[in-house]
Amino acid sequence: MPVFLNTQAADFDADFTALLSAKREDSPDVDEVVAGIIHDVRTRGDAAVIELTAKFDRLELTPDTLRFSEGEIAALVAQVSDAERAALELAAERIRAYHAKQLPEDMLWEEETGAQLGWRWTPVSAAGLYVPGGLASYPSSVLMNAIPAKVAGVERLAIVVPTPDGVANPLVLLAAQLAGVDEIYRIGGAQAVAALAYGTESIPPVDKITGPGNAFVAAAKRRVFGKVGIDMIAGPSEILVIADQHANPDWIALDLLSQAEHDESAQSILITDSQAMADAVVAAVEKHLETLERRAIAGASWQDYGAVVLVEDLDQAAALSNRVAPEHLELCVEDPDALAAKITHAGAIFLGGWTPEAIGDYIGGPNHVLPTARSARFSSGLSVMDFVKRTTLAKMTPAALQAIGPAAETLAISESLEAHGLSVRARLDALNE
Amino acid sequence: MPVFLNTQAADFDADFTALLSAKREDSPDVDEVVAGIIHDVRTRGDAAVIELTAKFDRLELTPDTLRFSEGEIAALVAQVSDAERAALELAAERIRAYHAKQLPEDMLWEEETGAQLGWRWTPVSAAGLYVPGGLASYPSSVLMNAIPAKVAGVERLAIVVPTPDGVANPLVLLAAQLAGVDEIYRIGGAQAVAALAYGTESIPPVDKITGPGNAFVAAAKRRVFGKVGIDMIAGPSEILVIADQHANPDWIALDLLSQAEHDESAQSILITDSQAMADAVVAAVEKHLETLERRAIAGASWQDYGAVVLVEDLDQAAALSNRVAPEHLELCVEDPDALAAKITHAGAIFLGGWTPEAIGDYIGGPNHVLPTARSARFSSGLSVMDFVKRTTLAKMTPAALQAIGPAAETLAISESLEAHGLSVRARLDALNE
Structure with a gap:
C-alpha cells in the first residue's frame, strides 16, 4: 500500500517533508571505472571503443562497422509495420511543429547615442544523442532528443545506441531517420560518450551530448561536461495527479501506473480533496496491478514510493504540488486552467481528464525529456534552446x-x-x- | 614573446590546433576536501559554517552575525565615493535595461481539434550568488549576476561573500543593494556553497547558485549540482581581436592586456591580415607592459598564452575565430557588421574600434559572465534565462x-x-x- 497523508493530521508537515526527501535511487559509484574508460578512449580511440564493445555488448566491430551503413539502416527500417511507421510519423510531425515555435529571436536595438546592443542565436554545430539499448531503447526518446536539435539547425547530429549481441531496434533506426539524424553508431556505455566528446579516428567529436542512460552513461556525461555541453542528468521520474470529485478514478489509476511501470524507483502521487476519490483510485490501482504486464515493477514503485494526500481544497493541493515540483503534473479537475495558474514549479502540466500523461510521452508535441527529482524548481525540459547559444552584441x-x-x-x-x-x-x- | 602563426606556413594547422588545446589551468584536486566540508555543513549546519569561517577567514561569527545587518550595510555603503556610486548606478541601470529585453514570452495556441498546446515561464523562487572575497571581489560581477535574477522575478536572492579578517568591500555591498539583493552572508568557500544548497538553521536553502569562485567553490558547485541548479563552471578567460590595417594598434594592445591582466592563464589572441598591424600591436603591448601595474600577471599571460596570427583575408580570420569560439571577440575592422555575420561561435562580440571589451565588462549592458575555454560552441553567457524555467502545457x-x-x-x-x-x-x- 502507498503512504496516506492528510493535511489535517498533526504530523502532516513532517510526513510530507519525509516524502519529498525520500532517496529513491542509489547510484552505484562507477566514477573510477568510467574515468578509466574515458582515458582509454582518449588515448587509443577506435581500438579502445572496439575492445570495450566486444567486452560489454559481445559484439565484434571494426572501424568500418562502428557506424550503421545506409543499407543496414534501410533493411532494419523495412521491418517496421505500417501502423508503427504511421504512428511515428505523426509523432515526429507534431513534435516538430511544437518545437519550431521555440526558435528564439535575434534582437538588435539602437540607443540615442547611436550605440547598438542586442544578441544573436546560432545553433550548436554538432550534437550527439545517447540512446539506451535493450529494453529501454525507446524510439520516442529518439524523436524527443533529435527533433529539437534539427529544428535548432544542428548541422551534424550523431546517435550512439548499443546493440548487445548485435540486436538493433528497427523502430529506433526509423525514428532516427524521421528526425533527420546524420550518423548512427552501434556503441554504448561510457565508451560511446567518450567517443562523442573527444572523437576517435572514425567518430568525429561533437559539441553537445544529450540523452538518457544508465549510471555509467550518467557518470561519463558528468565527466565530459565542460569539454562538451550536456543536458540534465535524469533521475527517477514522477507523476503527480491533482483530482477533484469529478475525475474518473480508473483513468487516474492508469495514469499513476503509467509512471510506476517505468521503474521501481518512479513515484506516483495523488492529491485530492475527496476521500471517496482517493479510495476509488487506490482500489482501481490495485485492480489493474493484478493483470498489468509490468506489475512487478509498477507494484514495487506504488508500494514503496506511491502516495495519496488528502487536502482541504485545491489551493492546498497547488501549494503542495509546488513543493514537490513534479516532472509530470496532471490536473484532473473541473477547472484545470484556474488551477494551472497557481502552479509555479512543474516540468509539464496536463490539463483536464482528456489529457493522459502518455499523450505527452509520445505525441502531444511538447518534449518528454523533463526535469526530475524536484529539479523543476530550477530547470526546464529539453527544447530547441538546448541546441542554440546566444552571442551578445555591442557596438x-x-x-x-x-x-x-x-x-x-x-x-x-x-x-x-x-x-x-x-x-x-x-x-x-x-x-x- | 607570444606565439606567431602564419596561415601560409606549412605546419600552421598543427600549430593552431596546439594553441587551441593548450591546457591553461591546472585545477588542484580538492574534491575530497570539498566533499568533507559539504557533509559537515549538511550534518552540523551553522556550527560547521562558523567553525570553517574561523579557520579559513580568521573571523569569529555567531548564528546572529552570519548575515550582514542593515545597519552594517548602510555604514559600509556610506564609504563609497560619489563618483563610484554614480558609475555603479549607471551600470546597474544599463544592465537592467538590457536584461529586461530577455524576458521570454509565454505561448498558448489551439489546434483544429480544440487541443491547446504551449508553455509558460516562471522564475526560480530563491537564488544564491557566490561573490569571491579579497582582490577578486568585483562589484561589477555582483551586478552581472544579481540583476538578471531580479529581472527574472526571483523572490529571494542571497549573496555569500567571504570577508577574510572581517574586511568587506563597500562597493560589493553597494552593488548588492542597487541590484535588490535580499540577504548578504559573510561566508565563503565550499562551506558557503553547501549552506546555500542545503540550508542551515540561519540560512534558508536556495534553488540555484551562480557566480565565480576558486577551485574549492567550483568543486562544491559541481557537487551540489542536481540538488540545486548551477551556472557554468568558469575557466580561464580569453579575448580574440580581429584587426585589419585600419585599426588603432595602441587601443588593441590595451584591449589584449585588459584580458591578460586578469590572470596568468588568461589568453589574448590577435588575428590580422596586416603584418604591419601585427608588428605595431606587439610593440605597443611591450611598451605598456613596462609600466602596467599588473605587468607581472599580464606579462606572464601574454608570454605563455598570447598569440598573433597572420591571415590572408578576413574570411580566414572568421573561420579561425570560430574554431577558437572565444569568450570575447573584438572586430576592429572597417566593416564589423559584415564580419560579425560570419561568426558562428563567440560569447560576446564587440563591433568596431569604439567598443573596447572593458565596456562590456562594466557598463555596456550585456552580461560579462560568458562561456570560457571554447564552451561558446555550446553555451551562452549568463542571462535572465538562467533564472526562469519553462513548464510545457497540453490540454x-x-x-x-x-x-x-x-x-x-x-x-x-x-x-x-x-x-x-x-x-x-x-x-x-x-x-x-
Whole structure:
C-alpha cells in the first residue's frame, strides 16, 4: 500500500517533508571505472571503443562497422509495420511543429547615442544523442532528443545506441531517420560518450551530448561536461495527479501506473480533496496491478514510493504540488486552467481528464525529456534552446563612449584593473584631442 | 614573446590546433576536501559554517552575525565615493535595461481539434550568488549576476561573500543593494556553497547558485549540482581581436592586456591580415607592459598564452575565430557588421574600434559572465534565462484524443509500456461507447 497523508493530521508537515526527501535511487559509484574508460578512449580511440564493445555488448566491430551503413539502416527500417511507421510519423510531425515555435529571436536595438546592443542565436554545430539499448531503447526518446536539435539547425547530429549481441531496434533506426539524424553508431556505455566528446579516428567529436542512460552513461556525461555541453542528468521520474470529485478514478489509476511501470524507483502521487476519490483510485490501482504486464515493477514503485494526500481544497493541493515540483503534473479537475495558474514549479502540466500523461510521452508535441527529482524548481525540459547559444552584441559610437566610458573607467580603477581603464581612456583621449 | 602563426606556413594547422588545446589551468584536486566540508555543513549546519569561517577567514561569527545587518550595510555603503556610486548606478541601470529585453514570452495556441498546446515561464523562487572575497571581489560581477535574477522575478536572492579578517568591500555591498539583493552572508568557500544548497538553521536553502569562485567553490558547485541548479563552471578567460590595417594598434594592445591582466592563464589572441598591424600591436603591448601595474600577471599571460596570427583575408580570420569560439571577440575592422555575420561561435562580440571589451565588462549592458575555454560552441553567457524555467502545457479535447490517441497507444505497445497504452485506450473507449 502507498503512504496516506492528510493535511489535517498533526504530523502532516513532517510526513510530507519525509516524502519529498525520500532517496529513491542509489547510484552505484562507477566514477573510477568510467574515468578509466574515458582515458582509454582518449588515448587509443577506435581500438579502445572496439575492445570495450566486444567486452560489454559481445559484439565484434571494426572501424568500418562502428557506424550503421545506409543499407543496414534501410533493411532494419523495412521491418517496421505500417501502423508503427504511421504512428511515428505523426509523432515526429507534431513534435516538430511544437518545437519550431521555440526558435528564439535575434534582437538588435539602437540607443540615442547611436550605440547598438542586442544578441544573436546560432545553433550548436554538432550534437550527439545517447540512446539506451535493450529494453529501454525507446524510439520516442529518439524523436524527443533529435527533433529539437534539427529544428535548432544542428548541422551534424550523431546517435550512439548499443546493440548487445548485435540486436538493433528497427523502430529506433526509423525514428532516427524521421528526425533527420546524420550518423548512427552501434556503441554504448561510457565508451560511446567518450567517443562523442573527444572523437576517435572514425567518430568525429561533437559539441553537445544529450540523452538518457544508465549510471555509467550518467557518470561519463558528468565527466565530459565542460569539454562538451550536456543536458540534465535524469533521475527517477514522477507523476503527480491533482483530482477533484469529478475525475474518473480508473483513468487516474492508469495514469499513476503509467509512471510506476517505468521503474521501481518512479513515484506516483495523488492529491485530492475527496476521500471517496482517493479510495476509488487506490482500489482501481490495485485492480489493474493484478493483470498489468509490468506489475512487478509498477507494484514495487506504488508500494514503496506511491502516495495519496488528502487536502482541504485545491489551493492546498497547488501549494503542495509546488513543493514537490513534479516532472509530470496532471490536473484532473473541473477547472484545470484556474488551477494551472497557481502552479509555479512543474516540468509539464496536463490539463483536464482528456489529457493522459502518455499523450505527452509520445505525441502531444511538447518534449518528454523533463526535469526530475524536484529539479523543476530550477530547470526546464529539453527544447530547441538546448541546441542554440546566444552571442551578445555591442557596438559603441564616439558619442556612446563619451556618455558611458568615464563610468567604465571609474569602475575599472576601483577594481584595480588598470589596463581595462586605459583601454577606455585611450579612446576618450582621442575624442577629446 | 607570444606565439606567431602564419596561415601560409606549412605546419600552421598543427600549430593552431596546439594553441587551441593548450591546457591553461591546472585545477588542484580538492574534491575530497570539498566533499568533507559539504557533509559537515549538511550534518552540523551553522556550527560547521562558523567553525570553517574561523579557520579559513580568521573571523569569529555567531548564528546572529552570519548575515550582514542593515545597519552594517548602510555604514559600509556610506564609504563609497560619489563618483563610484554614480558609475555603479549607471551600470546597474544599463544592465537592467538590457536584461529586461530577455524576458521570454509565454505561448498558448489551439489546434483544429480544440487541443491547446504551449508553455509558460516562471522564475526560480530563491537564488544564491557566490561573490569571491579579497582582490577578486568585483562589484561589477555582483551586478552581472544579481540583476538578471531580479529581472527574472526571483523572490529571494542571497549573496555569500567571504570577508577574510572581517574586511568587506563597500562597493560589493553597494552593488548588492542597487541590484535588490535580499540577504548578504559573510561566508565563503565550499562551506558557503553547501549552506546555500542545503540550508542551515540561519540560512534558508536556495534553488540555484551562480557566480565565480576558486577551485574549492567550483568543486562544491559541481557537487551540489542536481540538488540545486548551477551556472557554468568558469575557466580561464580569453579575448580574440580581429584587426585589419585600419585599426588603432595602441587601443588593441590595451584591449589584449585588459584580458591578460586578469590572470596568468588568461589568453589574448590577435588575428590580422596586416603584418604591419601585427608588428605595431606587439610593440605597443611591450611598451605598456613596462609600466602596467599588473605587468607581472599580464606579462606572464601574454608570454605563455598570447598569440598573433597572420591571415590572408578576413574570411580566414572568421573561420579561425570560430574554431577558437572565444569568450570575447573584438572586430576592429572597417566593416564589423559584415564580419560579425560570419561568426558562428563567440560569447560576446564587440563591433568596431569604439567598443573596447572593458565596456562590456562594466557598463555596456550585456552580461560579462560568458562561456570560457571554447564552451561558446555550446553555451551562452549568463542571462535572465538562467533564472526562469519553462513548464510545457497540453490540454486535449475528446476530438483531439480521437485524432492522435490511437497513435500514442500504438507507440506505447511497441515500447512494451502497457499502462501507457491503457491510459489512452480507456478514454478512447469511453468516447466510443
